[in-house]
Amino acid sequence: MPELPEVETVRLFLKKNIIQEKTLSIKIENPKLRFPIVKEISYKLCNAIVTKILRRGKYLLFLYSNDYAVLFHLGMTGFFRLNELYKFRKHDHIIFNFLNKKLIFNDVRKFGFIKLYKKKEIFQCSHIKNLGPEPLGCEFSISYFQNYLSSKTTIKNLLMNQNFVAGLGNIYCSEILFRSRILPTRLVTTIKEEEIIKIIKAVKKILSNAIKLGGTTIKNFVVSDQEVGYFKNKLMVYGREGLPCLRCKNKNVIKKLIQSGRSTFFCSKCQI
DNA sequence: AGGGCTACCTGTACGC
């Protein structure tokens, strides 16, 4: 489910609601996730205060008032809800009990994970140490992009590679390439400088718009208990196979193909 | 070394 804008939306929600809250206790309901939740989490974080909530790519990091930090990944279906009272729901994994509120992590498909680290070690952990730059930062630039022009892969696969740039996923990559008017199957070696400029502009525009709108919701993206995410209404190509292209109107319909096992949507007239 | 493929897991939608 969640790509960078959705994770950022979750971060903003959590920042507003659990910063400076003291963890009274933690209950592990079901440790089974992509990596099992370790028991130590419940006593290492007991009485600790959440002081910072950061995002790196699609990862969330909670920094605590003691030596510890927690790394979260939402996988495809992970989400948080914040309630005053706890009522079990299917696929709940862990409950963080604060004074007047409870934060619950729920994940149907169990592709997400929650890992405990020492604060000083978390940024060097295997999950985040090799991540590429943040797509909305100035480090993601033309000259940075040019370092990858010899990659023997397609432009869609390059954008999907988290070590090239952190946070783009399958939906936004289709949208970005449509906006840039570049076919997702183009080899990176054929991309010209003017096209790099278009891609970088499209990345920044589409992601920042999506964050403003609260992230895309296709289904299951919930924070608090309230569905958020309005970007789905703005998708130009993703999930629109067979429907008229919104740019060239009735001249062409959106096509779908599979690249590296993932669906890609594009317009064969608008994108070259 | 770089890049592609598959496994992981459950729910839903669809065809018969």
Next chain:
DNA sequence: TGCGTACAGGTAGCCC
């Protein structure tokens, strides 16, 4: 209605 199949936005880890 029930059953079988395909597919779903994630990454890690294996293989070539």
